[in-house]
Amino acid sequence: MSHNLNLAVLAITTILSSFSKNNIYFRGVNSFVIQHNNRQITANNSRLPSHYIATTSTTLSFALNNNNNNNNIIPKRSSTMCPPAMTKAPASATAQQQSKQQPKTITNLINGKIISETILTELKEEVLELQERYEKTAGLAVLLIGSRRDSQTYVNMKQKACEKIGIRSYGYTYEDNVTQDEIVNKVKELNEDDNIHGILIQLPLPSHLDEDVIINTVTKDKDVDGLTKLNIASLCSTNTHVGTTKLDWNAMRDIPFHIACTPQGCIELLDRSGIEIEGKRAIIIGRSNLVGMPVSMLLMHRNATITIVHSRTNNIKKVVSEGDIVIAAVGKANFVKADWLKPGCVVIDVGINSIDDDSRKRGYRLVGDVDFEECKLVTDAITPVPGGVGPMTIAMLLRNTVNACRRANHA
Ligand code: NAP
Numbered sequence: 001m002s003h004n005l006n007l008a009v010l011a012i013t014t015i016l017s018s019f020s021k022n023n024i025y026f027r028g029v030n031s032f033v034i035q036h037n038n039r040q041i042t043a044n045n046s047r048l049p050s051h052y053i054a055t056t057s058t059t060l061s062f063a064l065n066n067n068n069n070n071n072n073i074i075p076k077r078s079s080t081m082c083p084p085a086m087t088k089a090p091a092s093a094t095a096q097q098q099s100k101q102q103p104k105t106i107t108n109l110i111n112g113k114i115i116s117e118t119i120l121t122e123l124k125e126e127v128l129e130l131q132e133r134y135e136k137t138a139g140l141a142v143l144l145i146g147s148r149r150d151s152q153t154y155v156n157m158k159q160k161a162c163e164k165i166g167i168r169s170y171g172y173t174y175e176d177n178v179t180q181d182e183i184v185n186k187v188k189e190l191n192e193d194d195n196i197h198g199i200l201i202q203l204p205l206p207s208h209l210d211e212d213v214i215i216n217t218v219t220k221d222k223d224v225d226g227l228t229k230l231n232i233a234s235l236c237s238t239n240t241h242v243g244t245t246k247l248d249w250n251a252m253r254d255i256p257f258h259i260a261c262t263p264q265g266c267i268e269l270l271d272r273s274g275i276e277i278e279g280k281r282a283i284i285i286g287r288s289n290l291v292g293m294p295v296s297m298l299l300m301h302r303n304a305t306i307t308i309v310h311s312r313t314n315n316i317k318k319v320v321s322e323g324d325i326v327i328a329a330v331g332k333a334n335f336v337k338a339d340w341l342k343p344g345c346v347v348i349d350v351g352i353n354s355i356d357d358d359s360r361k362r363g364y365r366l367v368g369d370v371d372f373e374e375c376k377l378v379t380d381a382i383t384p385v386p387g388g389v390g391p392m393t394i395a396m397l398l399r400n401t402v403n404a405c406r407r408a409n410h411a
Pocket of ligand 1: 285
């Protein structure tokens, strides 16, 4: 925590959930100690990220700078909100608590784990409501084809997350040598099953299977991965020259088709961290169907000015340095360096790469496409790997499934 704090230490014990979409800025505050789920986190700037605000169990202590003791609370987007009630906490008690347990300093971190947990809690309520009001339980079918250990792990994680919030998951596993016809017929059967609202085919598939054919056998409404051509086409339509209905891209839950999970998770991370997208220069590194291309479309729909960078781009470093927001989806460990970045930019790191690490029991560790240790020093906000985009991908899969159930039942 910073030096010259003379200090008024205050505690907010209940934060109003009506602030959930807004960062709160505290004038004259230069650091926070956030106690969240028995953890202490120090944020070394005046911004209280929105995902802490949404959680009523969060207790917040903050230190006021000597020069300015007017603890004004400034919601970033709305001027109509009332500030949360504040009560003064005994300074000595808080100081004692801090000296016992040194808070871990995580500056400008966008914590996907915490944000995704908040989303799962919200979804659990929606699942319950669908059960109570419409007697419908959201159902997700998951097809695991072949024996890849990483795919098995991902499928387990997805099914566990379903259980956690009350979505019924139906698992189908196949040997590596399963025929294309068998998979296609199963998908067709699931398309007709009213208990199934979403169908997920865990990728990649064994090489003898045609991924394109199998994915596009899933109906648009049940394609909760958002990877069929019909869903991708919907995402790429700007609605400017066709039709009269403009979609509200600020309300992704209400978009009437499925958006790929990882890109949707990236936008949700920005939104729930109070990061403005409109008018910003966004640089997306990678142009895959799975991440780079759809996240670019989403950013464009949210009125960012986008540049997509790929393996044939000249002078990537210069292009990336123009970004207010940088999304890295390359698949190369620690690819983006601090001197590529505009100081104060926001970085979302989608990459998941394993690198050798003898200090770990398993001999490796996961890192992103961004050199986190050096880049966190120049960014305004950055996601870690793991614990950034990864958990959001699962949360968005579940959101798509709940949305599919709502739409199927006109709820
Ligand atoms: P991908 O299909 O392999 O695409 C990689 C993209 O990076 C391509 O567009 C490629 O350009 C570009 N690229 C490769 N080398 C480059 C270079 N030297 N300079 C500039 N661009 C380069 O990968 P993906 O499926 O999009 O995934 C990207 C990363 O995200 C991977 O690490 C993956 O594991 C991770 N991922 C994470 C999640 C999650 O939930 N967190 C979900 C999906 C993916 P070209 O098109 O020119 O080849």
